[in-house]
Amino acid sequence: MTDQIQRFLFDGTNVRGEIVQLERAYQEVLERHAYPLAVSRQLGELLAAVALLTETVKLDGTLSIEVRGDGPLELLMAESNPGGEMRAIARVAEGQPVPADGAGFRELLGAGRIVITLDPSEGKRYQGIVELSADTLGGCLEAYFSQSEQLPTRLWLAADGARAAGLLLQQLPDDAQSQDPDAWERSVHLAATLQHDELLELDAETLLFRLYHEEQARVFPPKPLHFGCNCSRERIAQALYSLGAEELRQILEEQQAIDTQCHFCNTRYHFGAAEIDALIEAPDAPPPTLH
Template sequence: MTSSSAPLPDQIQRFIFDDTAVRGELVQLHQSYQEVLIRHEYPPAIEKLLGELLAATALLTATVKLEGTLTLEARGQGEVSLLMAECNTGIQGGDQLRAIARYQDEPQGHTLTELLKGGQLVITLDPYEGKRYQGIVALDQETLTACLEGYFASSEQLPTRLWLAADNKSAAGLLLQKLPEDAQNKDPDAWTRVGHLAATVTSEELLHLEQQQLLHRLFHEEDLRVFEPKLLKFGCTCSRERISNALASLGEEELNSAIAEQGKITTQCHFCNTSYVFSQKDLPEILNLQNKVAPQGTKLH
């Protein structure tokens, strides 16, 4: 569906409709989504939901203009116990994305409510500077799209439309948002009109049509202004030092006991599957790091 055989870049495209109170974001993920999938063998239903969550995370991070980490964490009592995606901004070469899922056996459900029964979605904004914010969304709709649209309507009070899609190759999302009215808005009907236009998008187009082509296909009759796209990539924040910091909080006695019993301490990052091995000779280094741990503790991610 593209005019070039070159792989599409992982990027997010911001755009606005001139002289209106409507803005939008378009994200397409290919390599970063594949990096998530190759580290774990997920069933198709999990792949699809995880791809949609990853695309939604990128869209929300750009929409709130966060400098820090945004996390979408869905927990439930069904066949899937956890779906989690994160985005770190301000990274050289593009914002970093990652995601994981935890589930039982081969899930039989297909919709969000079937797979995460009685679940909720926690949206966490953790800025590099400033206070941490959390919002909670009930997973009481069949799709992630409907749940997030409901969140924006009730909590943010900003009318928002979302279209999410994922297959086993790509993940993508389109977001439209109506901003508060001001004197610059010369087209009060724009929100309804562009919403109808966006609703004609197909999952195939969203996933595989080049972004400029897609925006032209949907909004060629509108006065659309696009900005420089931002690159995205897979990335993990784990490191040997961070793992050492976490182990240090266990204390010398417990660490000695674990090494005596197993010969070594092996930990694995849930996001990227990197293994970290610590032996008896590493214990002085770990315990020395204990003095550097902040009073509130250290996050692994």
């Protein structure tokens, strides 16, 4: 009943929705870093949000949400793709005190912005930017949909350090199939009665019945979600190449090798002098494997 996303719609209306529930995928993100509880909660909400948005936009590629602020929590970032792979990371500003367990979104991040990036397998990358104008992540993302997609969208997000969950409702443009002009207001009003614990503890079927047992809901098969990192030696090598030949040679002169790691999954990568020289000379070639 966990680590899945469930789509649904209401027959005869222009309202659709999604419910996401995460446990193991969320825990795998947290196991790789020692985050304060307040940060873990915000990261869980972001994981739920990126899954909901990925399912909503139907992107054949990667969708990422990056939240940057000037508060104690300077970065939240999560990525997801249609295959159900997810990863996320947070970064607490150096020199800041450990956030209190009950610190909320605004207290943690302060002023800043959210960058939503759609990176399709083919075609051009698209980025949308919205300011941190609301007191919750869900409120900021609702503003993004209002400005960029121009589709009324509501999100309810929750996380407690063990589980994360989210509910999204969206009103599509009117069409001939929409026979219920009050459906949007009614569905949002009912969702607003949802308690934080209910969102985290109830399975999707029970949650939908509790909220919408008087509605004609069509529920689609759930899609599984899981932690997954797409880092590789090739990707890391290209990131190193972007530093420039002069800086790479300077690092080699000081260290004789370059050791780095993926910030998402903590996988370590070692590049010796011969590998860096080959990268500088032929950046498009895969780095040689040393035995």
